[in-house]
Amino acid sequence: MVAVVLSPSVTEDLTVTKTCKPNNSSYFTAIPVIDLQDPNAKTLIVNACQEFGFFKVVNHGVPVKLISELESLAIQFFNFSQLQKDRAGPPNPSGYGNKKIGPNGDVGWIEYLLLKATHDSVSQISSSIFPENPDVFRCALTEYIKEVKEMVCRVLEMAVEGLGISDKEEISKLLRDENSDCMFRLNHYLPYTPELLQTAAMRNINLNLIGFGEHTDPQIMSAVRSNNTPGLQFSLKDGTWVSVPPDPTSFFLNVGDTLQVMTNGRFKSVRHRVYVVDNVRSRMSMIFFGGPPMGHKIAALPSMIREEQGEESLYKDFTWSEYKHSAYKTRLADNRLSFFLKNAP
Numbered sequence: 331m332v333a334v335v336l337s338p339s340v341t342e343d344l345t346v347t348k349t350c351k352p353n354n355s356s357y358f359t360a361i362p363v364i365d366l367q368d369p370n371a372k373t374l375i376v377n378a379c380q381e382f383g384f385f386k387v388v389n390h391g392v393p394v395k396l397i398s399e400l401e402s403l404a405i406q407f408f409n410f411s412q413l414q415k416d417r418a419g420p421p422n423p424s425g426y427g428n429k430k431i432g433p434n435g436d437v438g439w440i441e442y443l444l445l446k447a448t449h450d451s452v453s454q455i456s457s458s459i460f461p462e463n464p465d466v467f468r469c470a471l472t473e474y475i476k477e478v479k480e481m482v483c484r485v486l487e488m489a490v491e492g493l494g495i496s497d498k499e500e501i502s503k504l505l506r507d508e509n510s511d512c513m514f515r516l517n518h519y520l521p522y523t524p525e526l527l528q529t530a531a532m533r534n535i536n537l538n539l540i541g542f543g544e545h546t547d548p549q550i551m552s553a554v555r556s557n558n559t560p561g562l563q564f565s566l567k568d569g570t571w572v573s574v575p576p577d578p579t580s581f582f583l584n585v586g587d588t589l590q591v592m593t594n595g596r597f598k599s600v601r602h603r604v605y606v607v608d609n610v611r612s613r614m615s616m617i618f619f620g621g622p623p624m625g626h627k628i629a630a631l632p633s634m635i636r637e638e639q640g641e642e643s644l645y646k647d648f649t650w651s652e653y654k655h656s657a658y659k660t661r662l663a664d665n666r667l668s669f670f671l672k673n674a675p
């Protein structure tokens with residue numbers, strides 16, 4: 331692979347590669363599609379979480395009107411002047427961010443809003459992004475988070491039932507807990523600037539910018555809804571990267587690190603990333619991250635360790651707060667769970 335780094339003034343350290351351009355004509359068609367009304371959904375969810383760590387959900391019950399309302403408010407915000415948007419930043423950890431992701435030097439061709447999925451945080455961000463009229467955004471976001479959280483909880487309940495665990499709320503109750511640490515982010519992948527296009531043309535470079543670098547999500551489960559623009563890629567078990575065809579009517583759900591631990595490695599926390607591939611329509615995504623309360627002890631569920639078969643817990647015990655603090659000391663691409671493995675390789 332030939333990696334060409336354009337001058338920092340042009341790309342602000344974003345790597346532009348000549349090869350490996352995601353090829354949208356070769357979309358991954360084997361992505362598991364789960365109809366939540368299907369009586370067989372529980373088994374299909376378990377299989378998808380084991381095999382891929384991600385799947386697409388249809389018949390999800392989240393009202394389309396809610397999705398398009400939040401999307402159009404997000405577009406309004408991202409169309410504001412840079413000065414106005416910067417007033418809602420920096421994201422420490424909640425707020426508006428531009429190109430910088432996390433505290434450790436990661437960058438992407440992206441601007442975003444990141445916040446805690448709590449009443450206070452939603453109110454605060456609404457006032458800072460729409461100071462004149464925060465209520466419309468606050469209501470739309472509150473409703474969206476409520477509905478998507480509910481959908482993720484239903485999926486987790488089906489997964490738990492599919493695993494044969496008697497208390498189907500064993501995991502969903504963590505997200506429903508009033509102290510759950512759920513998060514929400516609105517990502518707007520930036521269009522290429524004329525300067526960038528010109529430099530690429532001059533150097534005969536195929537523009538291929540990373541919007542959000544490869545990573546796993548630290549939480550339990552995440553739900554992504556994006557507009558009709560491609561760019562999202564997942565890594566398969568063998569390390570191959572595949573592009574998923576965009577579908578604005580569905581949600582893409584993925585297993586996070588915490589769910590991998592709770593299932594003692596049965597469910598896969600999947601690496602994913604976003605490339606900026608379409609310069610005509612910019613990609614917008616809304617992501618809900620379902621996490622447990624801060625003090626919750628993360629450990630394999632007892633039924634996930636088959637002692638009679640000599641199985642042991644793969645990970646050391648830790649609280650979500652410990653894991654989150656450790657995650658914020660890492661770079662995006664790091665393997666955060668490796669620090670908590672009992673038998674490190």
Ligand code: GA4
Pocket residue numbers: 423431432433434436444513515545546547548549619657658659660661662
């Ligand atoms: C990845 C998943 C979520 O987007 C996120 C990200 C967070 C951030 O953007 O602040 C992190 C990243 C994410 C994991 C490692 C750390 C923290 C950036 C980063 C380099 C909000 C999250 O919870 O973890």
